Amino acid sequence: RPTVNEAGASSKTVDYEQRRASSIQNQTQTAVHPNGTRQQLPQTIIIGVRKGGTRALIEMLSLHPGIAAAESEVHFFDWEDHFEKGLQWYASQMPFSYPHQITVEKTPAYFTSSKVPERIYKMNPATRLLLILRDPTERILSDYTQVFYNRLQKHKLYQPIETVLIKNGDINMDYKALNRSLYYIHMQNWLKYFPLSHIHVVDGNMLIKDPLPEMKRVEKFLNLSAEINASNFYFNKTKGFYCLRNHGRERCLHESKGRAHPQVASPILAKLYQFFHEPNRKFFQLIGRTFDWH
Ligand SMILES: Nc1ncnc2c1ncn2[C@@H]1O[C@H](COP(=O)(O)OS(=O)(=O)O)[C@@H](OP(=O)(O)O)[C@H]1O
Numbered sequence: 001r002p003t004v005n006e007a008g009a010s011s012k013t014v015d016y017e018q019r020r021a022s023s024i025q026n027q028t029q030t031a032v033h034p035n036g037t038r039q040q041l042p043q044t045i046i047i048g049v050r051k052g053g054t055r056a057l058i059e060m061l062s063l064h065p066g067i068a069a070a071e072s073e074v075h076f077f078d079w080e081d082h083f084e085k086g087l088q089w090y091a092s093q094m095p096f097s098y099p100h101q102i103t104v105e106k107t108p109a110y111f112t113s114s115k116v117p118e119r120i121y122k123m124n125p126a127t128r129l130l131l132i133l134r135d136p137t138e139r140i141l142s143d144y145t146q147v148f149y150n151r152l153q154k155h156k157l158y159q160p161i162e163t164v165l166i167k168n169g170d171i172n173m174d175y176k177a178l179n180r181s182l183y184y185i186h187m188q189n190w191l192k193y194f195p196l197s198h199i200h201v202v203d204g205n206m207l208i209k210d211p212l213p214e215m216k217r218v219e220k221f222l223n224l225s226a227e228i229n230a231s232n233f234y235f236n237k238t239k240g241f242y243c244l245r246n247h248g249r250e251r252c253l254h255e256s257k258g259r260a261h262p263q264v265a266s267p268i269l270a271k272l273y274q275f276f277h278e279p280n281r282k283f284f285q286l287i288g289r290t291f292d293w294h
Contacts, residue, residue, distance in 0.1 A: 028091040037096035041087065042070070044104045044128045044222060045120060047190075048111025050180060051142035052132040053204040055257055058106045060207075060215050063232050063246050066224050068097030070105035077120055078113040087123060102222060104130075112180050114189055121193040128222060129194060134204030135293040136181035136280065137272045140165075141261040143177040149256070161262045171275050181276065184283035196287060203291060211242050 030039040046054050062069045076082045076090045094103050110116045111131060120127055133139075144161050151158040164175050172178065179185075190199060200221040207214045215228045236243045236252055243252035264272075273294040284290045 028087045030088075030091055033096055037098055039091050039094040040068075040097055040103045041091050041123065042094060042103045042105045042127070043124070044102055044130060045110065046104065046106035046108075046130045046132065047116070047120075048108040048131060049133055049139065049183070049186075050108040050112070051139050051146060052108065052134050053202070053207050054106045054108045054132055055253055056207055056211070057130065057132050057202060057218075058104065059244060059253065060211055060228070060232075061104060061218060063215075063244065064219065064224055064227050066101055066227070068095045068101045068103050070094055070103070073107045073109075074105050075107050075109065076105075077116040078107065078109050083119065090123075102224070111190075112186050117190045117193040125193075127194075127198070129190070129199045130202060130218065130221075131190075131199055132202040132204045132207065133183060133291070134208075135291075136183065136276045137269065137294060138205075138261075139181050140175075140177045140272070141264065142259075143180065145259050145261050146256075147177075148262070149259070161264055162268060165264070165268060165272070171271060182279050184279055184286055187283060187286050191286065199287075201287060201289065205292070208241065 028041055032038045046058055048054065058069050061067050070093060074082070074090065074093045076093070082089070094105065097103050110120075120129075134142075141161070144164065148158050165172055165178075167174070200218065202214055202218060211233050212228070212230055216226070219226060219228060232245055233242045234245055234250065235241075239252050239258060241252065241258045243250060276294070280291075280293055
């Protein structure tokens with residue numbers, strides 16, 4: 001009797017899918033470099049969430065010698081003009097890697113783009129997905145801060161945070177950043193294609209506070225050998241965040257990571273925390289795990 005995985009697919013289907021995926025991988029193989037490396041489609045993708053800590057996650061994962069990470073966000077599955085270029089183009093955006101290495105890219109917008117789960121599934125149903133989430137209210141403030149700085153740079157006007165968060169005395173449901181924090185809605189789309197066992201949720205709040213245990217869990221999920229260790233991290237008091245140490249070289253993330261958020265009046269904050277209780281509960285139920293959010 002075929003065994004059934006969490007998505008309901010039989011093991012026979014999975015075998016077929018894996019063969020199909022490896023044939024796609026072979027068809028899109030780019031030229032082999034004389035040193036034995038080549039560009040490969042990612043076997044792992046960090047799908048989001050925007051402002052969840054995706055940069056920190058990919059940089060920390062890159063500490064592992066078994067990982068080859070794309071430097072910039074590729075936006076292959078969510079931008080039509082990129083998607084139309086096809087998988088060969090996608091592969092050509094990847095770093096050169098050795099056959100034993102896992103290629104990874106991060107595009108935080110994937111998590112909230114409804115077309116993306118099916119597209120990744122069709123590329124390779126065996127793709128391992130990493131999703132880093134943080135407290136949904138904190139995520140909104142971080143999202144607002146990002147847009148605020150972008151507009152400031154372009155000398156454009158920006159609205160104070162309270163006016164985007166509240167409309168006619170109530171939570172502004174039209175605010176895009178609010179929708180991005182409704183994790184259960186987006187997660188439902190992913191679970192239509194991928195079983196939970198293929199999606200590892202990283203606790204973004206914990207990655208900030210104490211990155212090592214989170215990274216050890218990621219290593220396990222990706223079946224990587226245990227390489228990342230305490231000496232890879234040190235706390236930088238000036239930045240207020242952990243920074244990375246690799247082969248004696250120390251570096252922190254870019255100054256755009258870890259910016260101060262705007263002060264929000266406490267009744268509004270309380271309203272937001274309250275608002276997210278139910279969506280968070282639904283999310284926890286979906287993934288069978290809880291997080292220490294407000
Ligand atoms: N070690 C370390 N150093 C600096 N920043 C860290 C770190 N770990 C997690 N973070 C948090 O990452 C948040 C940015 O998330 P993303 O990289 O996903 O943002 S983006 O969507 O790619 O723009 C960023 O959000 P803000 O604090 O709002 O700037 C950080 O809180």
